Amino acid sequence: MLVELNSQNFDEETKSGLKLIEFYTTWCGYCRNQRIELQDFEDSKIWIGLVDADESPEIAQKYNINGFPTFVLLKDGNPVTKIVGFHQKSQLLNELMGHLN
Numbered sequence: 001m002l003v004e005l006n007s008q009n010f011d012e013e014t015k016s017g018l019k020l021i022e023f024y025t026t027w028c029g030y031c032r033n034q035r036i037e038l039q040d041f042e043d044s045k046i047w048i049g050l051v052d053a054d055e056s057p058e059i060a061q062k063y064n065i066n067g068f069p070t071f072v073l074l075k076d077g078n079p080v081t082k083i084v085g086f087h088q089k090s091q092l093l094n095e096l097m098g099h100l101n
Contacts, residue, residue: 002042005049006056011077013049018099019074020092021049023060028068030086037089046096073099 005013005021014021022038024031041048053060053068063072063079071083073095080099083092 001044001047002038003047003049005051005059007058010049010051010056010059014074015077017047017076018096019047019049020096021051021063021072021074023051023053023063023065023068023070023072025052025054025068027054031069034069034086037087037092040089046093071095075099 003013013019022034024034038048038050051059053065063070063082065072067084069086071087071092073080073083081095083095087095
């Protein structure tokens with residue numbers, strides 16, 4: 001499941017559970033390629049939030065996002081790890097699996 005996030009819904013959507021957040025920009029070529037990888041998650045039960053850093057710079061600043069794409073894994077609203085750069089679907093799944101209890 002891919003969920004667009006912004007300053008209005010970010011806190012509510014990420015306050016509980018394990019949430020993978022992708023920070024991206026529309027002008028980033030690597031982000032466009034990353035979106036192709038993420039399309040496979042669209043109809044899955046895996047929750048991935050999408051934050052356009054140009055539209056919601058305050059969220060990107062909160063998590064010290066300096067490059068794109070960057071993923072932040074949150075557990076109950078708290079950052080657990082940061083994954084910088086383009087990653088294949090299998091790499092993202094491996095990262096998620098390492099944080100399941």
